[in-house]
Amino acid sequence: MKKDKLKIGIFELTGCAGDALLILDCEKELIDIFNAADILSFLMATSGNIDGKLDVAFVEGSVSTEKEIKELRDIRKRAKTVVAIGTCACFGGIQAAFLDQKEWKKHLEKVYGDCKMTHAKPIQSKPIDAYIKVNYYLPGCPISKEQFLSTFNRITRGNPPELYRFPVCVECKWNENDCLLNRGIPCIGPVTRAGCGSICPNHDLPCVGCWGLVEEANLDSEFQLLKDKGFDYGFIKKKLANFSGTRIADFLSKLKGEEK
Numbered sequence: 001m002k003k004d005k006l007k008i009g010i011f012e013l014t015g016c017a018g019d020a021l022l023i024l025d026c027e028k029e030l031i032d033i034f035n036a037a038d039i040l041s042f043l044m045a046t047s048g049n050i051d052g053k054l055d056v057a058f059v060e061g062s063v064s065t066e067k068e069i070k071e072l073r074d075i076r077k078r079a080k081t082v083v084a085i086g087t088c089a090c091f092g093g094i095q096a097a098f099l100d101q102k103e104w105k106k107h108l109e110k111v112y113g114d115c116k117m118t119h120a121k122p123i124q125s126k127p128i129d130a131y132i133k134v135n136y137y138l139p140g141c142p143i144s145k146e147q148f149l150s151t152f153n154r155i156t157r158g159n160p161p162e163l164y165r166f167p168v169c170v171e172c173k174w175n176e177n178d179c180l181l182n183r184g185i186p187c188i189g190p191v192t193r194a195g196c197g198s199i200c201p202n203h204d205l206p207c208v209g210c211w212g213l214v215e216e217a218n219l220d221s222e223f224q225l226l227k228d229k230g231f232d233y234g235f236i237k238k239k240l241a242n243f244s245g246t247r248i249a250d251f252l253s254k255l256k257g258e259e260k
């Protein structure tokens, strides 16, 4: 008996749309993707979006307006499985840095003044799991093509996706790079999840953590390491805030005693 194709939706909230673009950029594999699943919603690719139940929803971007909370809850109701794709959906992204400071209104006014927002009411940006249950996470800024295809392949066969559970430093060693920290360049690869192929250190640039924290990240040790290299509290705090999300917000609020 012919098996029904999986029904899939790809959605974008607040972000740069880099993950949706990355999916479209899988040019060679796009025909296989369309053969394996019916893509019912994908605003970046078609205006002919179809409502109804979904097997899997891939959601990019963080939640930054009240309208997006509603959209996201609607997606959750429609989909059996929700996958957060990209760093903004997984952890909130740069727009959710300093979640601990509760000062987003001040920042919003600094940027936009007192103008009236008519399209949607802005709120402090948060990752999607602040509002709905997320089944799987696929981080990256943007996500990697290889990891997206592997995740898509596994999900369409009923298997959970697998992410690397080690830090960028491992990929950096595979690529035989000299460690930037040894030259006093502040790299946060030791606490960042691998998956990008250590692309920044490969080009002599420090990792800024866009793949998010690795599960076993030793933040106390990374903080001490950067301090020993001569960086001050304010600088390290800004570096680590790049990770965003509640885990880093908790750590940063713990650091308050280190301000001196």
Ligand code: SF4
Pocket (backbone or CB within 6 Å): 168, 169, 170, 172, 173, 177, 178, 179, 180, 181, 187, 188, 189, 190, 198, 201, 206, 207
């Ligand atoms: S350069 Fe960065 S990612 Fe590479 S080994 Fe050193 S700390 Fe790790």
Ligand code: SF4
Pocket (backbone or CB within 6 Å): 141, 168, 192, 193, 196, 197, 198, 199, 200, 201, 206, 207, 208, 209, 210, 211, 212
């Ligand atoms: S090296 Fe770090 S900052 Fe660069 S792409 Fe990889 S995770 Fe992101």
